[in-house]
Amino acid sequence: QVQLVESGGGLVQPGGSLRLSCAASGIMFRFYAMGWYRQAPGNQRELVAAITAGGTTNYADSVKGRFTISRDNAKNAVYLQMNSLKPEDTAVYYCKAAVGVGTSYWGQGTQVTVSS
Numbered sequence: 001q002v003q004l005v006e007s008g009g010g011l012v013q014p015g016g017s018l019r020l021s022c023a024a025s026g027i028m029f030r031f032y033a034m035g036w037y038r039q040a041p042g043n044q045r046e047l048v049a050a051i052t053a054g055g056t057t058n059y060a061d062s063v064k065g066r067f068t069i070s071r072d073n074a075k076n077a078v079y080l081q082m083n084s085l086k087p088e089d090t091a092v093y094y095c096k097a098a099v100g101v102g103t104s105y106w107g108q109g110t111q112v113t114v115s116s
Helices: none
Strands: 003-007 010-012 018-025 033-039 046-051 057-059 067-072 077-082 091-099 103-106 110-114
Touching: 003 091, 018 033, 018 091, 018 110, 033 067, 033 077, 046 067, 046 077, 057 067
Parallel strands: 010 110
Antiparallel strands: 003 018, 018 077, 033 046, 033 091, 046 057, 067 077, 091 103, 091 110
């Protein structure tokens, strides 16, 4: 059974930092591309950051220079370090694992709220 479990969300003040974690099980993690997506109320889910199996990263323009995605294949985990958080970063953040064509899995999401 495939499971992706996100953690690390919460309430933070503008300018603060959070580190999200996603623990994967039931997949050959090292072969999967991993991504962080977010969805704010009334908005579509959007890609925040992704990392390939080989370690290549890409970011949404809105988070470049503030967020960093990383992975630890030994721990079957992917992380999202979020710095200089803004109120517009408020959303539910989801972890996604994908391999090949048409095979992907999602976590249940973790809420991030940026507010004073």
